[in-house]
């Protein structure tokens with residue numbers, strides 16, 4: 001797993017290529033990832049207790065994990081992470097090229 005919930009990612013393949021967003025959910029068993037505002041689909045929903053009117057709702061659908069990469073804001077491109085430790089000896093992930101720490105929102 002090269003991304004985590006809350007990571008800023010960029011889509012590197014497929015029809016949403018080039019878009020950026022934050023990871024909302026990981027669907028590990030399906031090797032998919034749900035990203036904010038990426039791969040929106042329309043779902044025709046029946047009225048339920050929670051949404052008594054039903055209708056057409058737009059929501060994010062999962063996309064293959066292999067189509068996303070971590071986004072390094074400093075390099076302004078897709079980058080891999082490598083492991084590192086901070087000043088307090090805590091493990092963290094940093095950009096493989098510029099060593100900027102990836103933040104998980």
Ligand SMILES: [Zn+2]
Nearest residue numbers: 072075095098
């Ligand atoms: Zn970088």
